[in-house]
Amino acid sequence: MGTTGNPDRLTVTADQVRRLVAGQFPQWAHLPVTRVDRPGWDNQTFRLGPGMLVRLPSAAGYAGAVEKEQRWLPLLAPQLPLPVPVPLGHGRPGAGYPFGWSVYRWLDGRTALAAEPADPVRFAAHVAGFLDALGRVDPTGGPQPGQHNWFRGGPLGFYDEQTRRALHDLTGRLDTARAAALWQEALDAPWDGVDRWFHGDVAPGNLLLRDGELGAVIDFGTCGVGDPSCDLAIAWTVFRGQARRVFREALGVDDATWARGAGWALWKALITFDESPGSGRVVEEILSRR
Template identity: 45%
Template structure:
């Protein structure tokens, strides 16, 4: 496969969408691991999947967005669907540009707008497949406990005992009715303007699942000062709140050992989550072998 760069994007656009051939192509920085994203002129973006597993997201995202209908914030609008060509092996897409800056953990953010969005998605009535991460927490138990042990052996300031307490509480929490969830409300998928949510990206993870999936921004984005307003606005009971803590913890402990040397955006967010959950200890954990499985965890897009 050729390098995914501006030269490839120009060739693909020129061959398949000649009306946009004269537009400048600029790579966009991203902490994502599934798509390379480029700005095309002022009004468009090009998204090229980085892996075969991500290639199926192109069609799924379009289907999901068509099912959901109107939402209180902007969502991606497909302007064109590209085909494999120029040595690039997978489908790709062109979307309309969405204004806003990616959210950053710990910065000022209006929780009420986020809650309004979560509730709007949850109220959708259309049929949908299972959400990418929406299944029972028990399915994540072995991977989460293994990741806690792996992280404990690193030089990260990590409180494994506190992490396991969070995880056990989440596993013990009763489950409730499933519903529509976005499933990947990482800060990089949330666009903001003046601290207010304006758009939500990356819908390939959406579907039917545990509503606690979409409460994770309480821990990966919000602060202790704004978290209660978000919880009140979404009406999260104790069980859903505990499950959201567990889901946030699971993602963070799996992501951090794997990405801390390669993806500073994901690593920083994982550390923020662990801090918010009270799992970052004041002193460093015992140092030991850092080893990695060498397999990308199934947690970040």
């Protein structure tokens, strides 16, 4: 088993997956295994026959999400308005692979990275509707923010040092004074302390489109209960103009929650400014926020 880029990140082969499946789920051993076109970063993903997939964490830091998804997705799925992944099998280490892993039913669709929604405003409303339904699920006993989800749903202050370091490094390349003021506004925005379920990574790659409409939501590796403002980052990373307004109105969030959501988007955009061309646009969208 090799590594790519990050020396701690594993490369899993289709042959390994075949051996894992054959050894632990012999009823599926006859099914072909093929790597998906976009296998992801946190997890390596393979098709298992025509109707299933195998999802394996690519590093130790992502492995904690397996137990969480195995426990909670079967409880969340019946209460949500769109399909989400539901585990069909819980794999264990083996065949040279060191972590737990999961088998899921395959959900048809193209990610919002690979295809455009038919109507961006309607798409924004549907994303908001899904998040609203998720936030209404009983959070009792749910996973609190922690290393399993990189502290999504926790206080923004966890990323204060990292954000301010990025602001320092970006001096002269953007309006860092304005960005610092908006970051401080996000840090100061109060949260009511009521735990709510959140997805944690509402991004185009985790939103499946069917016939141009939102058809499913995938990858709950960073989900948990806590402050759901982290899920608002998509308002600046993806939505613009009327779509952003409709997204906010559909969720009915107050000014403080909106400010914290902008903070989550700003943090991520700043730390990826040099690596991701889209981050500059996101920063400008947030800086123009009134």
